[in-house]
Structures are given as structure tokens and as C-alpha cells.
Amino acid sequence: MERIVVGLSGGVDSSVAAATLHQQGYDVVGLTLWLMKGKGQCCSEGMVDAAKLCEDLGIEYHVVDSREVFEREIINYLVEGYGSGITPLPCSQCNRAVKFGPMLQYANEELGCDRIATGHYARITQNTETGRYELRRAVDPAKDQSYFLYDLTQDLLAACDFPLGHQTKTETRRMAAELGLHTAAKPDSQDLCLIEHHGSMQTFLDKYLAPKPGDIVDTEGRMLGQHTGIHHYTIGQRKGLGIAAANPLYVVGFDMGKNHVIVADRSDAHLPDCTVQRVNWVSIAAPQEPMKVSVQIRYRSEAVGATLVPLPAVDGTGDRVRIVFDEPQFGVTPGQAAVWYDGDRVLGGGLIEAAVPEISAPVTEAEALSY
Numbered sequence: 001m002e003r004i005v006v007g008l009s010g011g012v013d014s015s016v017a018a019a020t021l022h023q024q025g026y027d028v029v030g031l032t033l034w035l036m037k038g039k040g041q042c043c044s045e046g047m048v049d050a051a052k053l054c055e056d057l058g059i060e061y062h063v064v065d066s067r068e069v070f071e072r073e074i075i076n077y078l079v080e081g082y083g084s085g086i087t088p089l090p091c092s093q094c095n096r097a098v099k100f101g102p103m104l105q106y107a108n109e110e111l112g113c114d115r116i117a118t119g120h121y122a123r124i125t126q127n128t129e130t131g132r133y134e135l136r137r138a139v140d141p142a143k144d145q146s147y148f149l150y151d152l153t154q155d156l157l158a159a160c161d162f163p164l165g166h167q168t169k170t171e172t173r174r175m176a177a178e179l180g181l182h183t184a185a186k187p188d189s190q191d192l193c194l195i196e197h198h199g200s201m202q203t204f205l206d207k208y209l210a211p212k213p214g215d216i217v218d219t220e221g222r223m224l225g226q227h228t229g230i231h232h233y234t235i236g237q238r239k240g241l242g243i244a245a246a247n248p249l250y251v252v253g254f255d256m257g258k259n260h261v262i263v264a265d266r267s268d269a270h271l272p273d274c275t276v277q278r279v280n281w282v283s284i285a286a287p288q289e290p291m292k293v294s295v296q297i298r299y300r301s302e303a304v305g306a307t308l309v310p311l312p313a314v315d316g317t318g319d320r321v322r323i324v325f326d327e328p329q330f331g332v333t334p335g336q337a338a339v340w341y342d343g344d345r346v347l348g349g350g351l352i353e354a355a356v357p358e359i360s361a362p363v364t365e366a367e368a369l370s371y
């Protein structure tokens, strides 16, 4: 019987993933990475549900205390990122550095097993010509999580199964009910586990970063209002600025030196291109020439047409590319991932760089193109 370790958060998706593999005849071992204490999934509460699931299925269950690695890789990453004026994306970093890598290592070293599975909505195929493992969007577009998985290495993709990638969430819920799983009716977790845990990103960050109020200015540097601390704001944000203006205003940048939040009209909040660092090539090897792709710059945004231009790596940034959008894009946010696709295949992805370290004047199209 083939052994497989299934990552259990205590939610319905991973419960169904484990139960399905168990039904298919795998020797399933449940494993929860203990990431935080308190309520919510990945925490004590989730572990109780995961333990009960394993007891009901009659399978082995393990918990690995991963609070230290989570603190180092995710909490510090978020605090440092927000503190330096970017909006870091914790989920792809968590998948690579906290979840998949350590899960596979534990499976190999402690359980004598070389396969892992999760309840993520995405698919993995192998290209028979190149031998590369290809990451693909899930069948259910509303649940597709391929955006968060772009940073997985070939070794991880080779060892991993996503049993739910071929079905919709509705089917998952139906299966959970049919299988009589006690997690069947559990509500979906929010996009970010930390928010579920702390109530809001602001509450979480305020524990680590002292709010430093300052001015909200327009792109000419004219003072329009007050902000409560740069880390409370993100590029593209409109709500909560507290400024009465004829047209809606959006956050377009930060001047860390002056402690300014910079706002502009929506028409000024578009960028023709951006650069991306720490690129991971997934389904194809790194190209040498520019190529046409569809790129997604946020989890919930549509993929848009763009040309990808390979750039030389700079110290400490890994591989880099420039993305030139077919149409200027709104809300290009440093710290978030840009993930590029060919149809449903994830070709690669990386982290959007700050266009300029300290924006104190509007960025012209010509300047933006030169980054």
C-alpha cells in the first residue's frame, strides 16, 4: 500500500483530500503543522478537528510544532515588509518555506514516505517531452489556488498530489457530507489564516509595528490629510483615507523618508510595467527571449496580457523579469506576487519590486519604462 502524508488544517478541503486518498487505498498519514496558538485553522482548534478526522478514518496522525519556522519565515517577513512600505504576500512564502518543504522532509525522515498531498485547488501534470512538472489552474475557477503555489520547486511538485484540483468546491462539500465527515459543514477559511486568527491585518501589525502618524499628500506633495501609519495602507487602497475630494483618491505610493502616504486619481494609479524579483520558473525553463504571457498581479485579479522580458539578476534578488502590460494596470503592488500563465499552465512567478524606493514625485510613463 503506497504511503502518503496529507497536510491537515482541520478544514473541509484537507479532510476530503485525506478521506478520498484513504478510500482509494492509500496508507494515509495525517499531519498538521502547528503554526500558531489560539483559535482558527493551523492552530489548536484546527488540530482537534484534524485529530478527530484521523481517528474516524482510523489513520495515523502527527503534529509538527512549526511555530518557530512560521514566526521566522512569515511573521518576520510580514512585519519587515509592511515596515518598509511593501505589501508582502505571506501565502506563497508559507507554502514553499513552511508547508511543502518541511512536510516532505518530515515525511521522508520520520515516516519513510516520499509523497505528500494537500487540499489545495490546483493540478500537477508532467510534460512527457521536457520531463518538467507543470502546475495548472484548478478546474473550479472560483477556488483556483495556483497563484499561491507558483514558488514550489520541481522537487516539491514531483512529490505532491492535489486530489481536489479536478473538482469544484460544491463537489467537495457534497463528498464531505456523503462521507459523513464531521468537518462537512465547517465554514470556508478566509484567504489569510493570520486575519482569521487576529481579526484583521491591522490588529496583527499593530502588535509589532508602532503606528507612526503622518501626512497623506498628492503627487505634487500637497498635504491632503493625515494617516495613522504607513503599514496600515496598501497600493490601490481607496477606503479609509478620510479625505473629502471631488474624485475618489487611491494610494499610489509611500515616501518612507518623509513618512508620507501618496494618493492620486484612479487614472494616475496605473502602471505600464513593473519588475519582479525572486522568479521561480515552474512549467518551463527560464526563457532567454521576451515572451507573451497572461499575468495575474493579485490573487483575485483577472490575468491580463503582457510581455515578459528577462533581466539580469542583481545581488540578492534571484532571477528578475520586467513585465510590460498590454494595457497599464491598476494596483500594481510591491510585495505581491505576479504569476504568469500560458492558458491554465503556471509558467512562473515572482515578487513585484517597488517601482522606486521612495516615491516623492509622480512616476511618468517614460520613467516607469526605464526601471
Ligand SMILES: Nc1ncnc2c1ncn2[C@@H]1O[C@H](COP(=O)(O)OP(=O)(O)OP(=O)(O)O)[C@@H](O)[C@H]1O
Binding pocket: 006, 007, 008, 009, 010, 011, 012, 013, 014, 015, 017, 031, 032, 033, 034, 035, 041, 042, 043, 099, 117, 118, 119, 120, 188, 189, 193
Ligand atoms: N497547518 C497546516 N498543516 C498541514 N497542512 C496544512 C496546514 N494548513 C493548510 N494545510 C494544507 O494546505 C491546504 C490549503 O490550505 P488553505 O489554508 O488554503 O485552506 P483551505 O483551502 O481552506 O483548506 P481547508 O478547508 O483544508 O482548511 C489545506 O487543504 C491543507 O491540506
